[in-house]
Amino acid sequence: MTVVLEVRGITKKYPGVVANDGIDLDLREGEIHCLLGENGAGKSTLMNIIYGLSSPDSGEIRLKGKPINLRSPKDAIELGIGMVHQHFMLIPVFTVTENIMLGAEEVRGMVLDRRKVSARVRELSKEYGLDVDPDARVEDLPVGAQQRVEIIKALYRNCQVLILDEPTAVLTPQETDELLVVLKGLIKKGVSVLFITHKLREVLEVADRITVMRGGRVVASAKPEESDEHSLAALMVGRDVTLTVEKTEAKPKDEVLVVKDLSVEGRHAGMDEVRSVSFSVRAGEILGIAGVQGNGQTELIEAITGLRRPGRGSVSLLGKDITAATSRALIEQGISHVPEDRHRHGLVLSYSIADNMVLCTYDKAPFATRGVMQDDAIAENARKAVKDFDVRTPGITTPASALSGGNQQKVIIARELGRPLKLLVVNQPTRGVDVGSIERIHKELVAVRDRGAAVLLVSAELDEILALSDRIAVMYRGQIVSTVAAGQVTRAQLGAWMAGSRAQSEGSTVEVTA
The missing domain is CATH 3.40.50.300 (P-loop containing nucleotide triphosphate hydrolases)
Incomplete structure (x- = not known):
């Protein structure tokens, strides 16, 4: 089977953390290659590098045997690489049609041909069972519908290498089953899929190959027919789960x-x-x-x-x-709330982990005394929560925006469960x-x-x-x-x-x- 995409020796470092450490990986034509790993294992960083959102410190990417230099997602898209992100890359005030045609505009004379794109969106929605109104504003859509827009956006561009970063995280079981059917149909047409997911059942159902990452490195490869949920979970976490x-x-x-x-x-x-x-x-x-x-x-x-x-x-x-x-x-x-949309209602992304941990209690002892915030108490609270809930972060001063989605969720859970309720x-x-x-x-x-x-x-x-x-x-x-x-x-x-x-x-x- 022909190798479509290769990454060799990819390394990416951030202050205090090595996100990718000499990663080797390849994707073959017409296969679904699943990438597993804990939150913060480096999966999304690697995918962002392949999609041109980030540049590696060292290593090489090859497409159909030829080295490529990705300076932006535009380069990746032109080469036939598409990506559905875990965190939506949509403009809230735009309609579904406008988001999907952004960067691939259809024009009729000097005017954007929204009608043509809207019709195509309806076709894709019907064909793949992804119920989306082309004329709806993205900001008016629930989370699940926004994710479906992302999937249609990738399909609209006819990519040959499709990267899916937790695409089913917001889908119901029925919607997930429909998506998996779509993926099987895509690979029959020669599309190759890199699939990141935490859902082991999905991996065992659709994967042709499985690669497991932990701590920024590839630690194992597995065949779905020789694996089960318990063995894959143990490989991901490094212990029995x-x-x-x-x-x-x-x-x-x-x-x-x-x-x-x-x-x-x-x-x-x-x-x-x-x-x-x-x-x-x-x-x-x-x-x-x-x-x-x-x-x-x-x-x-x-x-x-x-x-x-x-x-x-x-x-x-x-x-x-x-x-x-x-x-x-x-x-x-005494009501605690872990919201559906962690970015919109759960975190202040520009704030540090420590500050996010006290969003509900910043004005109360021991975090404040006579209206003055107590930095030492706030820091100690954050250190304990990070340890107790295994938040993978370089430090408690790291902004919430720099964390993986799963680690952002753990920050919210730790905060909401950390007070009387x-x-x-x-x-x-x-x-x-x-x-x-x-x-x-x-x-x-x-x-x-x-x-x-x-x-x-x-x-x-x-x-x-x-x-x-x-x-x-x-x-x-x-x-x-x-x-x-x-x-x-x-x-x-x-x-x-x-x-x-x-x-x-x-x-x-x-x-x-x-």
Whole structure:
């Protein structure tokens, strides 16, 4: 099989860290080569070098046997190399069509031919099952839809080498299955794919070859037919990893969060994204909300956490009405929130790790005394959190923007779990996080439950919902169509309900208690 892309001896250093240390890797024509590794292992750095976003300190890149010099992504695109990034490279105020045609503009005379590009976007959306409105503004789209725009953008450019950096991190299981089918179709046409993912099941399903990185180096190569999830996880982390969640039976007590008849308007006036939703979460239990991206989960959580005002209904915490409370007031009342969009709502990217760790408590002892911030206490807090949650960073003064996505998530988790809380709201807590960190985050969420707090979990990962939840609510088109005890439903049933089968067959909510 012909080698399409080669990297030889690629080394890249940043202050205090060697991101890539003499990396050798090749990609063959018409194959899917999966790259595995922990957060901070150097995978994204290597892909950014191949795509021209960064220059190596040493080493060589060859395309079809010839050395290439990539000064920018434009060079890579012209050579047939495309990339879907873990963090979106989209302009929020532009439409989907404008983002996709940016850098590859179609013109009719002296005017941009948006209509032609829009038609092509619709064709790609239909062909690959990627539901995207070409005329929508990117800033109005949920996270999952923005990721689909990135995928279409790469497909639009007809690249022959496609780099996917955690492309399924924001997709539901059904959407992921559809994407994997797309990838198999692409390689049959001669496209070669470099696929970065933390999801071991995906690797075993689609990979032709597997390379494992750890600490900036290639530490192992594996064949999918000779591997399993446990062996790959151990290679990634360098130790045995528990892939199942260990927890005792829940002992729920009084209701902590009560949501009654809540409706929340979307970004378009007069259209409710959440419609008459009612549920409760008790102390000492985890309620998981499952649903396909875009069925109202984002708006529901934003209304509960003070980021969006509901149109109707009420939200109460321990019997106190908090429907109109601000996010700051909710923090003061003991609500912690791990948001879906960590860049927009979870971090101040220009701030250091230390400062991000105290965003909710910077004005309280020991981090402030009579209105003056105490740098030593803030630094000590950050050092402890970085160690406890294994945040891979050169130091606590490193800006959050310099961390990998998984390490950014660990900073948020460490902050939100590091203070007394009555209710923990977590939206996609392990998105883009490696298997070792997922193990730790899951243990922490169970520990929060066992300490007597209420936990509201939203996740597109059905395995995560099934493993962590004591009760499961399924959202479809802005409504909760079923609530069941976790042990009374299968993965297949949940997937079907998420697609609307229960709502269509029964037409009403079904409540099953443990």
